Amino acid sequence: GAVVSQHPSRVICKSGTSVKIECRSLDFQATTMFWYRQFPKKSLMLMATSNEGSKATYEQGVEKDKFLINHASLTLSTLTVTSAHPEDSSFYICSARDIARATGELFFGEGSRLTVL
């Protein structure tokens, strides 16, 4: 159990276009999901906390108008990279915590590799 599905796994887009990445908890409910960004051979940097039914909480330095997050249901959060530029190319990973579990671990999607040309 506790599977998180992330789609698409890879996306290539032209500069100036917008890209949407979906994160779904398949067999559990998640009031909170987290979006991370990872550069090659680097650690995960928390971008924002996605809250079901309310606005996302962004980390310092992350542009909320650039990275739009929507958490419309207990099983789906989306990250939209708007007007993408080459410097937005990165590996984006979502994660979620199962509200039914008392443990604190996060369950991660497989990540989405974005390449902006």
Place this chain on the structure above:
Amino acid sequence: SQQGEEDPQALSIQEGENATMNCSYKTSINNLQWYRQNSGRGLVHLILIRSNEREKHSGRLRVTLDTSKKSSSLLITASRAADTASYFCATALNQAGTALIFGKGTTLSVSS
């Protein structure tokens, strides 16, 4: 923001040897977790140790936590080639629902 620092950054060993990775963090925590990441993939949870615990085992994994030194170690015994991956420690400031803050990771290579 970055919380933890792992060392070493990279570790190369032979199959059968033990691998030890260390993690230091800066703030008070509720728990500390270790994750594994295969190249280009998502993260897999390995083990969680709470702030009131000092040592925990899971299969070939042994984790220690020293809250006075704000440090943790992950020991993988009798390593296998399949253990080749990056390993990250992550800290939770509380259990309620805050995000995990990850360290920089240790890249482990196990050769057969």
